[in-house]
Amino acid sequence: MRRIGLGLGLATVMATGFAAAPLAAQAEESDAAAVHERLLTLDTHLDTPLHLMRPGWDIAERHDYVTDNSQVDIPRMIEGGLDGGFFVIWTAQGELTAEGYANAAATAAIRQQMILAMIAANSDTAERALTADDAARIAATGRRVIYQAIENSYPLGEDIGTLQRFYDNGVRMVGPVHTGTNQFSDSSTDDERWGGLSPLGRELIAEMNRLGIIPDASHASDAAFDQMVELSATPIILSHTGPNALNEHPRNISDERIRRLAETGGVIAVNSIYLAPRSNSPEWQALSSRFMELFSESRETQEAFVRNLRALEAVTPREDADFEMFMASLMHLIEVAGVDHVAFGADWDGGGGVEGMRDVTALPQITARLLAAGHDEEDLAKMWSGNVLRLLRAAEAHAASHGG
Numbered sequence: 594m595r596r597i598g599l600g601l602g603l604a605t606v607m608a609t610g611f612a613a614a615p616l617a618a619q620a621e622e623s624d625a626a627a628v629h630e631r632l633l634t635l636d637t638h639l640d641t642p643l644h645l646m647r648p649g650w651d652i653a654e655r656h657d658y659v660t661d662n663s664q665v666d667i668p669r670m671i672e673g674g675l676d677g678g679f680f681v682i683w684t685a686q687g688e689l690t691a692e693g694y695a696n697a698a699a700t701a702a703i704r705q706q707m708i709l710a711m712i713a714a715n716s717d718t719a720e721r722a723l724t725a726d727d728a729a730r731i732a733a734t735g736r737r738v739i740y741q742a743i744e745n746s747y748p749l750g751e752d753i754g755t756l757q758r759f760y761d762n763g764v765r766m767v768g769p770v771h772t773g774t775n776q777f778s779d780s781s782t783d784d785e786r787w788g789g790l791s792p793l794g795r796e797l798i799a800e801m802n803r804l805g806i807i808p809d810a811s812h813a814s815d816a817a818f819d820q821m822v823e824l825s826a827t828p829i830i831l832s833h834t835g836p837n838a839l840n841e842h843p844r845n846i847s848d849e850r851i852r853r854l855a856e857t858g859g860v861i862a863v864n865s866i867y868l869a870p871r872s873n874s875p876e877w878q879a880l881s882s883r884f885m886e887l888f889s890e891s892r893e894t895q896e897a898f899v900r901n902l903r904a905l906e907a908v909t910p911r912e913d914a915d916f917e918m919f920m921a922s923l924m925h926l927i928e929v930a931g932v933d934h935v936a937f938g939a940d941w942d943g944g945g946g947v948e949g950m951r952d953v954t955a956l957p958q959i960t961a962r963l964l965a966a967g968h969d970e971e972d973l974a975k976m977w978s979g980n981v982l983r984l985l986r987a988a989e990a991h992a993a994s995h996g997g
């Protein structure tokens with residue numbers, strides 16, 4: 594529905610007596626599209642590297658969410674006016690053993706190499722971003738801005754010195770933990786073992802500060818979040834998290850903590866999952882256990898998995914959430930944290946997306962709604978990239994003055 598062209602000639606409009614209101618609405622819509630196009634836009638958590646692992650999947654091609662299940666590729670980023678974001682090196686949590694660490698380290702290294710290979714193969718349309726200043730410079734060339742982040746520091750094992758190599762290759766945002774408590778931190782969705790961060794987890798935050806990396810507390814327990822806010826020398830981010838106020842869930846966060854984050858200069862990027870109760874029916878569990886079919890060598894097997902996924906969603910939505918609920922969550926964050934502390938991290942390709950906003954081509958409608966709600970372009974510029982880049986600048990400055 595975006596970008597309704599002013600296709601009807603004015604004469605036609607006047608002749609049919611079809612006057613002011615529709616024209617005004619059309620003008621408003623095209624203004625919003627122009628504003629969105631002008632903005633530098635970044636998403637703080639893109640799980641798109643998962644699709645890079647799918648045989649035959651090419652980010653340079655346009656895919657369809659319904660049949661392919663992906664939500665981000667270069668053609669759709671261009672269509673949705675998304676200049677770039679933090680491409681995630683995610684690793685599933687495994688055993689806290691030497692063997693588990695070694696396997697995870699290998700997987701994470703492969704994921705990072707695939708991101709770098711993707712950038713190299715698309716050098717005319719994408720470029721690796723390392724510094725906060727890179728974003729505007731790269732976007733001005735028309736290329737997509739590719740930052741890198743780590744979701745789950747489990748692959749670092751018990752030697753935080755291994756973070757240096759990921760940093761050298763481009764990682765600028767790191768979350769200690771994912772869905773399972775690990776050697777660094779308690780997870781928001783697992784048993785408490787450390788009462789927040791472990792001693793090693795505290796060292797990891799210091800190492801992020803030393804290198805110039807933004808600490809990311811999404812998935813960390815509330816106590817770990819509190820300690821990260823306290824310990825980090827520079828403001829932290831919640832790269833894909835929503836408010837408890839609209840849906841109480843361990844992955845969401847209280848207004849009190851959102852205010853504390855804002856007071857310390859931090860940023861919360863609005864998620865598009867956990868907006869509503871989540872189904873964990875036997876059917877969903879069964880389908881989830883077949884997730885690896887999406888990575889099959891056989892295109893038919895990949896497509897059959899997505900067909901089964903869509904069929905199950907039609908009967909039992911994973912979450913019964915729509916664009917209105919996403920906007921309500923965003924508006925709540927803006928009200929509690931303020932426009933200087935909100936960003937966008939919808940968990941695209943990681944389970945994100947809601948009815949009415951299924952892939953990144955839908956992003957201009959967020960800008961349109963924020964403009965209609967009275968926010969100006971300056972507010973939007975902060976939320977769409979300025980705030981996360983401010984955190985990266987702070988991380989860079991600290992590292993530069995403390996021997997990173």
Ligand SMILES: [Zn+2]
Pocket residue numbers: 744811812833940943
């Ligand atoms: Zn996540």
